[in-house]
Amino acid sequence: MSLPFLLEIGVEEIPDWMIPDALENLHLLFEKLEIPYESVRLDATPRRLVLRAEGLPARQADSQERVLGPAKSAPPQAVAGFARKQGVKPEDLAIETTPKGEYYSFIKKAPGRLTKDILAAALPGIILQIYFPKTMYWTGKGGPRFIRPIRWIVAMLGEEIVPFELAGVRSGALTCGHRRLGAKEIAVTPADYVERLRDHYVILSAEERRNRIRGGLAGVRVKPDPALLETLVYLTEYPTPIVGSFDPQFLELPEEVLITVMRHHQKYFSVEDAEGKLAPQFATVMNIDADPEGFVRRGNERVLRARFNDARFFWEMDQKKKLADRLPDLAHVTFQAKLGSYRDKTKRIMALVKELGGKTLAVRAARLSKCDLTTELVKEFTELQGVVGGLYARAQGERAEVWQAIYDHYKPESMEDALPRNPAGRYVSLADKLDTLRGCFRVGLIPTGSRDPFGLRRAAQGVVRILVEGKLAVPLLDLLEGNQQLVAFFEDRVKFYFKEHRGFKYDEVNAAMAAGWSNLVDLEARLLRIQKLRATPDFEPLAASFKRIRNILVQAGFTGGGTIDQNLLEPGPELELYGEFTKIAGQPIEGVISKLRPRVDLFFDKVLVNAPDSGVRQNRLTLLHTLLAEFSTMADFSEIVTNS
Amino acid sequence: MQSFQEIIFKLKQYWADRGAIIQEPYDVEVGAGTMCPETFLRVLGPEPYRVAYVQPSRRPADGRYGDNPNRLYKHSQLQVILKPSPDDIMEQYLASLEAIGIDLRQHDIKFEEDNWESPTLGAWGIGWQVMLDGLEVTQFTYFQQCGGIDLDLVPAELTYGLERLIAFLQVKDSVYDIEWAKGVSYGDVRHREELQYSVYNFEMADIATLWKLFGLHEGEAARLLAAYDPKSPDKRRFPLLPAYDHVLKCSNLFNTLDSRGAISVTERVGVIQRVRRLAVGVAQAWVNQQEVAA
Numbered sequence: 001m002s003l004p005f006l007l008e009i010g011v012e013e014i015p016d017w018m019i020p021d022a023l024e025n026l027h028l029l030f031e032k033l034e035i036p037y038e039s040v041r042l043d044a045t046p047r048r049l050v051l052r053a054e055g056l057p058a059r060q061a062d063s064q065e066r067v068l069g070p071a072k073s074a075p076p077q078a079v080a081g082f083a084r085k086q087g088v089k090p091e092d093l094a095i096e097t098t099p100k101g102e103y104y105s106f107i108k109k110a111p112g113r114l115t116k117d118i119l120a121a122a123l124p125g126i127i128l129q130i131y132f133p134k135t136m137y138w139t140g141k142g143g144p145r146f147i148r149p150i151r152w153i154v155a156m157l158g159e160e161i162v163p164f165e166l167a168g169v170r171s172g173a174l175t176c177g178h179r180r181l182g183a184k185e186i187a188v189t190p191a192d193y194v195e196r197l198r199d200h201y202v203i204l205s206a207e208e209r210r211n212r213i214r215g216g217l218a219g220v221r222v223k224p225d226p227a228l229l230e231t232l233v234y235l236t237e238y239p240t241p242i243v244g245s246f247d248p249q250f251l252e253l254p255e256e257v258l259i260t261v262m263r264h265h266q267k268y269f270s271v272e273d274a275e276g277k278l279a280p281q282f283a284t285v286m287n288i289d290a291d292p293e294g295f296v297r298r299g300n301e302r303v304l305r306a307r308f309n310d311a312r313f314f315w316e317m318d319q320k321k322k323l324a325d326r327l328p329d330l331a332h333v334t335f336q337a338k339l340g341s342y343r344d345k346t347k348r349i350m351a352l353v354k355e356l357g358g359k360t361l362a363v364r365a366a367r368l369s370k371c372d373l374t375t376e377l378v379k380e381f382t383e384l385q386g387v388v389g390g391l392y393a394r395a396q397g398e399r400a401e402v403w404q405a406i407y408d409h410y411k412p413e414s415m416e417d418a419l420p421r422n423p424a425g426r427y428v429s430l431a432d433k434l435d436t437l438r439g440c441f442r443v444g445l446i447p448t449g450s451r452d453p454f455g456l457r458r459a460a461q462g463v464v465r466i467l468v469e470g471k472l473a474v475p476l477l478d479l480l481e482g483n484q485q486l487v488a489f490f491e492d493r494v495k496f497y498f499k500e501h502r503g504f505k506y507d508e509v510n511a512a513m514a515a516g517w518s519n520l521v522d523l524e525a526r527l528l529r530i531q532k533l534r535a536t537p538d539f540e541p542l543a544a545s546f547k548r549i550r551n552i553l554v555q556a557g558f559t560g561g562g563t564i565d566q567n568l569l570e571p572g573p574e575l576e577l578y579g580e581f582t583k584i585a586g587q588p589i590e591g592v593i594s595k596l597r598p599r600v601d602l603f604f605d606k607v608l609v610n611a612p613d614s615g616v617r618q619n620r621l622t623l624l625h626t627l628l629a630e631f632s633t634m635a636d637f638s639e640i641v642t643n644s
Numbered sequence: 645m646q647s648f649q650e651i652i653f654k655l656k657q658y659w660a661d662r663g664a665i666i667q668e669p670y671d672v673e674v675g676a677g678t679m680c681p682e683t684f685l686r687v688l689g690p691e692p693y694r695v696a697y698v699q700p701s702r703r704p705a706d707g708r709y710g711d712n713p714n715r716l717y718k719h720s721q722l723q724v725i726l727k728p729s730p731d732d733i734m735e736q737y738l739a740s741l742e743a744i745g746i747d748l749r750q751h752d753i754k755f756e757e758d759n760w761e762s763p764t765l766g767a768w769g770i771g772w773q774v775m776l777d778g779l780e781v782t783q784f785t786y787f788q789q790c791g792g793i794d795l796d797l798v799p800a801e802l803t804y805g806l807e808r809l810i811a812f813l814q815v816k817d818s819v820y821d822i823e824w825a826k827g828v829s830y831g832d833v834r835h836r837e838e839l840q841y842s843v844y845n846f847e848m849a850d851i852a853t854l855w856k857l858f859g860l861h862e863g864e865a866a867r868l869l870a871a872y873d874p875k876s877p878d879k880r881r882f883p884l885l886p887a888y889d890h891v892l893k894c895s896n897l898f899n900t901l902d903s904r905g906a907i908s909v910t911e912r913v914g915v916i917q918r919v920r921r922l923a924v925g926v927a928q929a930w931v932n933q934q935e936v937a938a
Contacts, residue, residue, distance in 0.1 A: 012734060013772060015757035046755070134759070136770040136786055138729065138798045148770070149786075151731065179738070180748045235754055266778055284778060286752040296752045299777025299812065306714050306817065313712060332905065337913055 002038070002055040003158040004190035005119070009127055010152035010176055013046045016234035018147060020044075022130050026051055029126045035060070035115055043204045045237040047176070049130070050204060052190065056157065060112030069093060069104035079104055116157045123155060124166045139167050152176055156190055178202050178237050181289060201238045201289060209233045213285055216241035222269040222283050223259075231267060236287040243271070244301045248280040250308045253315055254391050260381050261307045268304070314376035323392050326371040333373050336454075339439040342370045345432075348439075352431035356474055362424035365405035368393055369428050372406075386410040412462050415501055419470055426470045433459040434479055441486040460493040467520040468497070477518035494520065498527060507641040508534065514636035526634050533590060538597040540642045545600045546631070547638035549624045552609055560625040568619040573602040581627055589631055600627075648810050648824040651744050652698060652722065655804065658743045659696040659724050662736060667697035672889050673896040676701050676762075677723030677803060681888055684765060687727055687787050688927060689934045690796045696724045698806070702896060704903035707842035710835045713818035717841045718834075720806040727799035729786060737784065737802055741776070745813065752777050760785045764895055764916055766792035766924045769801065781809045791927020851906040858897040862918060865890035869925045874932045884929055891922045 014022070023042040030040065030051055038055030069082035072095055083090040086106045096105040128144055135145040144167045155162035155171035164171050174185045175193070177200025188196045194204050203209050210233050220243055232239060250258060255278050262268040262282050271281040284300050291297055330343040339345070346367065353366045372378045372389030381388070390407020398406075401424050408420035409428040420426045440446070440454055447456050467476060480486045494517055498504045504527050512526045533539045553559075569575045577599040584592035609624070611617045631637065646654075656666050670680040677683060677699035686693050699721050707717030726733060734755075742748060755772040760783060762768070771785035783803040787795055807819045807830070816822050820831030868887035873879060898915055901907050907915060 013755035013757075134770070136788055136798075138786055140728065140798065141794050141796045149729075149731075179734075180753070235756065268778075287754055288749070288752055291750075291752075293750055295750045296777050299751065299779065302812075302815075302817065303778040310712070310714060334912065 001058045003058055003115070005037070005051075005053040005056050005162075006154060006156045006188075006190040006193055007051045007123065007162075008152075008154035008175055008193075009049045009150060010154070011047060011049065011146070011150055012148040014044075014049075014147050014234075016046065016231050018132055019046070019049070019234045022049060022132060022147070025129075025131050026126070029129055033118065033122055033126075035118060043206065044234070045202060045204065045209075046235060047179075047237060048202075048204075052193070056115050057112075058116075058158075059114050060118065062112050063110045065108045065110065066096075067106045067108050068096065068098070069106065072102040072104065074104075082106075116160060116162050119155070119157060119162045120164045123162065123171070124164050127153075127166060143167065154188060154193075156188075159189055178287075181238065203238055206233050209236065209239050213239050213241050217243075217269070217283055220281075220283060221272045221274070221279070223272055225263065225269055228263060228267065228269060232285040235267075236285060238287060238289055239285045240287075240289055240291075241283050241285045242291050242297050242300075243281055243283050244297045244304070245281045246301065246304055246308060250312070251278060251280060253308070253312055256384060256387050256391065257311050257315065257377065257381065258308070260384055261311055262304070264381075264383060265307060266300070266304060268300075310380065311377065314380055318375040318377055318392065319395065322396050323368045323371040323389060323398075324396075326374045327367070329374045330370055333370075336439065336443075336445070338443040342373055345435060345439075346370050348435045349428065349431045352435060352479075353427045355479075356427055356430060356472070358424065358427035358431075361399060361401045362405065362427040364398070365402045365409070365424050366428045366431060368398070368402070369406050369409050369432065412465055413458065415461065415465075419466055423470075426466050426472065430463060430466050430472070433463050437463070437486060437489075438479075438481055438483070441483050441489070442481070446485060446489070456489075457493065460490055461497065464490075464493050464497045464520065468524050471521055473519050473521040475518045476520060491517070494523070498524075502527075504531065505534075507639055508635075511635040511637055511639035514639050515632055515634060529588075529590065530635055533593065534640075536593065538593045540640070542593060542597045542600065543637040543640040544642045545597075545604065546628060547640075547642070548604065549628050550638040553621065553625055553628070556610075556621055558621045558625060560622070560629065562618065562622045564622050564626060565615075565619050568616050569623070570607065570616075573599070573606045574620070574623070577603045577627075578623060581623075581630070585630055589634060645814055645823060646745060647826060648806070648822050648830060651810050651813065652806065654744050655722055655740060656696060656698075658740050659694075662694070662726075664694040664696040664724060664726070667695050669697060669699050672892045673702050674699065674892055675703055675895060675899055677721040678762065678767070678801065679765065679892060679895065680723070681885060683723060683725050683801065684767070684790060684923075685885075685888065685927070685930050687725065687790050687795055687799045687801075688793060688931050691727075691934070692797065693725065693727045693799075696722065699723050702841075702899070704841070704845040704900045707838060707845055707903070709842040710820070710831075710838035713820065714808075716807065716819065716834075717838050717845065722802075722804040722806055724802040724804075725799050726802075728797035729800035733800045737774075737782070740802075741781075746776070755784070758783065764898075764919045764923060765790065766920055766927070771801075776809075776812065779808060779812055781805060781812065791930075792924045793927055793931060845900055845903045849900055849904050851901065851904060854897050854901050854904070854906070858894055858901070861890040861893040861897065862922065865894065865922045865926075869922065869929065872929045874929070879933055882929075882933065884926055884933060888923075888926045888930075891919065891926060894919050894922065 023044050026049060027042050035056055037053040040051065040053040043050045067086065070078040079090050082104060083093055086108065088106065093104045093106055096103050128146065132147040135147055137143045137145050138149040150167050150169055152174065153166060153169050153171040154173060154175050156173055161173055162171060173187055175188050175197065177183045177186055182200030182202060186196050186200055197204050203212065210229065213229065213232060258278060259270050262270050268282040268284045271279045271283060273279040282304065286296050330346060331341050333342045335342050335345045349369065350363055350366045353362050368389065372385060372392060375388060377388050378385050386409050387407055390403045393403035393406050401422050404422050405420065405425035405428050408425040409432055411417055411420050411429060420429050436454065436459055437456055440456055445454060466472065476490065477487065480490065495509055498509045499506055508527060508530045512523055512530055517523045569578055580595060580599045584596060609620045611620060660666050667682050674680055680699055682695050682697060700718050701721050702718045704717060706715050708715045730736065738748060754775045756775055758771060758773040760769045760771060767790040769785035769787040773780045774782040774784055781804065785801045787799050787801055789795065811819050811822055814822055820829060820835060822830035824830050824833050865887050868883060872882050898919060
């Protein structure tokens with residue numbers, strides 16, 4: 001008989017962003033039980049994590065186990081003792097022949113356990129094992145921990161309850177509807193569960209909630225915002241979007257500020273007009289079915305008006321003091337206790353911008369870059385740091401290159417984010433990030449494992465992207481103050497960038513970096529060449545030969561230094577290799593690889609490097625060493641993993 | 645229209661009906677209702693307790709000379725502590741909103757993740773900000789630690805922001821237009837205070853004097869804490885509550901100095917640490933003192 005299974009963990013509102021991972025985790029934990037099923041489905045709302053499976057057996061399959069007893073030669077008491085332990089008579093035992101001899105044996109049959117019993121025993125542990133980034137206790141010290149208090153549990157196999165208790169809650173067949181629109185206790189079965197919830201204003205499927213929001217906004221030009229949509233999908237059980245409006249006079253404020261207020265503070269979608277400009281409207285998603293009297297719309301409109309008024313108040317107040325005049329105030333803003341104030345940091349950024357090659361405008365942008373930290377607007381909307389400075393700089397008549405550089409200097413904030421749009425911005429961004437990295441490493445604030453409170457990985461990744469994609473051929477290693485931990489940290493970030501972000505193979509990255517990686521623009525160029533070369537038929541055999549050469553040199557303890565004595569070269573493959581080498585030395589490997597490879601192969605085929613005569617041997621080693629050195633400026637080809 | 649004070653009466657009555665003691669505001673300046681002994685100390689230990697009180701909360705840096713419609717130097721919080729938290733706390737909370745005339749079928753309520761933490765008190769909890777039609781009206785927290793101590797019973801703390809909530813109910817765009825009592829506005833009652841404290845906190849507070857006061861209160865709290873003997877048979881009479889008042893004084897002086905721009909980069913973290921050490925010291929001694937009482 002096959003049965004449906006329903007598990008619903010009823011919880012007080014779970015933080016929206018944790019829900020998808022929690023479901024995935026619950027799924028994995030269920031799989032580990034190894035109960036067979038035909039299909040499984042996971043769903044969630046803020047108040048419930050739900051696992052539904054179809055086709056579970058009522059009972060696990062019976063199992064058989066062969067138990068070996070004493071040897072055939074054992075005394076009768078031992079045989080009787082074994083039989084008694086198995087609950088049978090000695091004559092029911094069989095004799096089994098094994099490589100070690102003949103033994104008494106018994107086939108022990110265990111009836112399969114009831115699936116319901118297995119579930120009842122396992123579910124409390126499974127539920128408490130679901131991973132959440134931050135948990136709490138609520139039944140008292142030492143009590144179970146979960147993301148929020150568990151208030152009810154539905155656990156049913158077919159029509160039957162799977163009985164267990166967790167945190168003082170008994171599993172049952174009663175679910176709970178929407179907080180305000182549904183009933184508090186609703187009897188369900190696995191068959192009618194979803195429909196019963198729907199009757200009580202709970203849409204179980206996230207996809208359906210998503211579609212309901214999208215559908216409700218059809219015809220409204222909402223600025224697409226998938227992340228906000230997901231937040232709202234997991235913040236509601238019965239989402240209904242409504243559109244409100246605000247006074248068009250607020251459109252005088254910068255769009256960035258208006259959108260931040262709407263999105264980050266109010267979780268509203270912003271709305272565009274036909275030309276793609278911000279319209280004096282917003283869309284919010286309620287967690288109820290309708291707003292017939294317009295209470296919710298008007299309430300949200302008033303909240304937004306107050307917020308916009310605040311922003312306008314700050315915007316106007318901040319303008320009374322120019323950015324440039326705020327520089328001394330930065331002495332009172334801590335960057336980091338051991339690294340001084342933002343005034344100190346600004347001085348360092350300016351010096352670094354100059355060192356990197358930034359010109360007057362870039363230095364000007366660096367000078368003003370942190371001044372917005374003392375504005376009311378940034379104190380209120382910290383996520384707008386940089387942007388606000390840029391906007392004020394523009395309003396205060398700074399050149400485009402300067403205000404844009406200030407505006408962009410926190411970019412790129414992720415792998416996908418754009419670089420600062422102009423060179424000045426790239427210099428300031430680089431200098432700011434490098435300064436943070438150098439300072440933090442200097443005072444021992446180094447990321448460990450998943451702990452990276454200062455976002456140093458992101459900063460280093462930003463440095464790498466700006467250098468490579470901004471084509472800034474500066475020697476990175478010279479900028480790291482000889483701090484070996486910082487060098488190693490950057491080495492990891494450079495590898496990560498070229499492998500994970502750019503898709504180069506790991507051995508290509510290792511090979512190219514082994515030939516140097518201080519100049520990342522050059523590194524990228526060499527990687528592109530290796531990638532192309534690798535597709536040619538001569539490449540891997542030659543790489544294998546290079547590896548052989550390196551091994552020979554290592555074994556011989558040969559470190560080079562001598563010159564090749566032509567008179568000692570043996571006519572034939574050795575002399576031919578040398579002749580070929582003198583012809584192609586100094587040329588890019590792409591053009592010569594097809595000529596070089598057969599010569600090298602032939603050399604190894606016919607010539608014994610380890611010649612009895614030490615002069616000849618040294619001369620051969622010198623030849624190989626010279627050859628390897630010649631072609632290793634682009635990459636250490638012996639790092640390439642070959643099939644041969 | 646229900647006045648400011650009528651709504652407060654109703655909320656107090658609502659929680660009194662559910663077994664809460666109605667306390668009056670604490671008479672030492674605090675930055676939040678959580679800092680009052682009725683919360684900070686009462687949540688410690690194994691004794692159940694329920695209490696509600698309106699606490700004027702002072703945040704010197706938030707003062708705006710009475711010019712800003714939404715920001716105040718001193719705002720009022722209705723603080724409710726239910727220790728331990730009842731299982732139906734969410735329903736009880738929602739019903740309290742209905743008790744002051746909010747028809748929850750006509751309004752949108754969301755519980756958005758918002759965990760609370762106070763470094764100066766060594767306290768933190770897990771919870772939500774409660775959004776009513778997009779307005780944050782309550783902070784809802786399950787306390788986990790206080791004074792660095794894991795709590796025996798987990799209390800629910802509800803903090804209603806009264807000015808915001810009531811401006812919403814009365815449909816006022818400025819808190820100063822709230823009707824406090826019939827014919828008397830919030831501005832009539834409080835505007836002068838907002839203006840004068842802003843002037844004092846931002847312009848006239850004497851920094852040297854405030855530092856001196858800070859040092860005196862800190863010294864007195866530290867002296868008392870050092871004198872507390874956990875083994876004394878008489879420890880029940882030891883004045884930990886007065887010691888805590890001195891800690892609160894320090895906290896308020898710190899906030900005032902901060903708004904005055906008098907706390908330098910290097911000092912800030914250190915001063916917070918100093919206050920925290922005292923607060924944690926009182927909490928630990930308090931737990932010890934209760935053990936003998938119980």
